[in-house]
Amino acid sequence: MSAARSRRGPSSGPCETNNRLRSVLHRRAPADADWLAAHCESAMFEAGKVLSMAGEPHQHVYFPETAVASVISRMDDGSAVEVGTIGNEGMTGIAVLLGATASVYETIVQIPGAASRVPAAELQKGVDARPALRHLLNRYADAYLTQVAQTAACNRLHDIESRCARWLLMTHDRVDRAERFPLKQEFLAIMLGVRRAGVSIAASALQDSGLIQYSRGTIRVVDREGLESAACECYGTVRRHFDRLLL
Numbered sequence: 038m039s040a041a042r043s044r045r046g047p048s049s050g051p052c053e054t055n056n057r058l059r060s061v062l063h064r065r066a067p068a069d070a071d072w073l074a075a076h077c078e079s080a081m082f083e084a085g086k087v088l089s090m091a092g093e094p095h096q097h098v099y100f101p102e103t104a105v106a107s108v109i110s111r112m113d114d115g116s117a118v119e120v121g122t123i124g125n126e127g128m129t130g131i132a133v134l135l136g137a138t139a140s141v142y143e144t145i146v147q148i149p150g151a152a153s154r155v156p157a158a159e160l161q162k163g164v165d166a167r168p169a170l171r172h173l174l175n176r177y178a179d180a181y182l183t184q185v186a187q188t189a190a191c192n193r194l195h196d197i198e199s200r201c202a203r204w205l206l207m208t209h210d211r212v213d214r215a216e217r218f219p220l221k222q223e224f225l226a227i228m229l230g231v232r233r234a235g236v237s238i239a240a241s242a243l244q245d246s247g248l249i250q251y252s253r254g255t256i257r258v259v260d261r262e263g264l265e266s267a268a269c270e271c272y273g274t275v276r277r278h279f280d281r282l283l284l
C-alpha cells in the first residue's frame with residue numbers, strides 16, 4: 038500500500054499541526070519548529086502501510102497527525118505482537134535519536150490517516166545542531182520507552198478485557214476522541230498479543246457492558262467513562278507520564 042497523496046513544506050504552519058510533539062516545539066522553540074516544518078512532507082496513509090522494516094535503515098521519521106502507527110515484533114514462526122503505539126502525541130523512529138541506523142522492529146499504520154515525515158538524516162543533523170529540539174525529542178523518547186515498559190508489564194499481569202479497554206482508550210485519545218474509528222480484528226489481536234478468538238471475547242464483554250459497539254471493523258466508544266473504569270491502571274500511568282513530559 039502507498040500514501041494517497043503528499044505535500045512538501047509547512048504550507049499550513051507548524052502551529053496548526055495536529056501533532057502534539059510539533060505543537061509543543063512550536064510553543065517552546067518556534068525557530069526549531071519552523072526548521073522542522075521546512076523539512077517535513079505531509080501524506081495520507083492507509084491501514085497496513087509499512088513505515089519501516091525490521092533491520093533496514095530508517096529513511097524517514099514520522100509525526101502522525103490523524104494516523105496511528107504500531108511498532109511490531111515478529112517471531113520466526115510468523116506470530117507478532119505490538120510493542121509500542123505511536124499517535125499524534127509523538128513520532129516514530131526514536132532509534133534515530135539514539136544514533137542507531139535501524140530497528141529490530143517493524144512499524145506499520147494501524148489506523149489510517151495523515152502524518153508528516155522528515156528524512157532521518159535531516160533530523161539527525163537537526164538534533165545535533167539544535168539543543169531545544171534534542172531536549173524535547175529526548176523527553177518524548179523517555180515517555181515512549183515508559184509506554185513500552187508499562188505495556189510489557191500490562192501484558193503479563195492484567196486480564197485481556199482490561200488490556201483491551203486500555204488499548205481502545207489509547208487509540209481513542211489518538212484519534213481526538215472521535216466517536217468511531219476503524220480497527221480490524223486481526224490488528225487488535227496483534228496489539229494485545231492474543232488469538233483472534235480472545236479479541237472476540239474481550240470485545241464482546243465490553244460491548245455487552247454497553248461501553249463500546251464493534252461492528253464490521255469499526256469501533257464506536259459509547260461510554261468513555263465506563264471504558265476508563267474497565268481499563269487497568271496502565272492507561273492512567275502512561276498518560277500522566279506523557280502529560281508531565283510534554284507540557
